[in-house]
Amino acid sequence: MTVNGFFRSFLYALQGLRASFWEQRNLKVQTLVGLITVGAGFYFSITATEWCIILLVIGLVLGLEMINTSIEGLVDLVTLERKPLAGKIKDIAAGAVLVASVIALVIGVIIFRKYCLG
Numbered sequence: 813m814t815v816n817g818f819f820r821s822f823l824y825a826l827q828g829l830r831a832s833f834w835e836q837r838n839l840k841v842q843t844l845v846g847l848i849t850v851g852a853g854f855y856f857s858i859t860a861t862e863w864c865i866i867l868l869v870i871g872l873v874l875g876l877e878m879i880n881t882s883i884e885g886l887v888d889l890v891t892l893e894r895k896p897l898a899g900k901i902k903d904i905a906a907g908a909v910l911v912a913s914v915i916a917l918v919i920g921v922i923i924f925r926k927y928c929l930g
């Protein structure tokens with residue numbers, strides 16, 4: 813891949829980021845929660861290891877939400893008819909986001925509990 817090709821792929825990825833952000837209410841909410849968590853991280857001066865874990869789960873949730881958005885679009889592209897398989901595929905993709913979000917919440921509680929309780 814040439815430098816130009818790499819740069820173009822990077823721009824396409826940024827376009828994808830922008831498109832999913834403006835189209836997806838969930839992604840905006842998750843980004844806001846992520847930013848609040850980062851703010852809390854600065855406020856409580858969490859450790860480097862805690863930063864790594866927090867940033868990893870934020871990236872996981874946001875990344876999975878974008879893949880979920882992409883799968884929803886792909887299913888709609890294949891069929892707009894009501895079909896059990898189409899619904900199941902969307903539900904599984906949404907379930908993946910839910911799993912990551914619940915894990916992120918648990919990790920957030922584990923990390924910030926000790927700072928909040930003193």
Ligand SMILES: Nc1ncnc2c1ncn2[C@@H]1O[C@H](COP(=O)(O)OP(=O)(O)OP(=O)(O)O)[C@@H](O)[C@H]1O
Pocket residue numbers: 838884891892893894895896898899900902903906
């Ligand atoms: N073609 C379809 N056939 C059967 N069920 C569907 C179909 N499309 C969507 N569904 C069902 O409706 C749910 C919502 O799908 P939809 O594409 O509207 O997502 P959404 O509610 O807009 O999600 P988001 O708010 O994240 O965009 C799916 O999870 C699925 O259960």
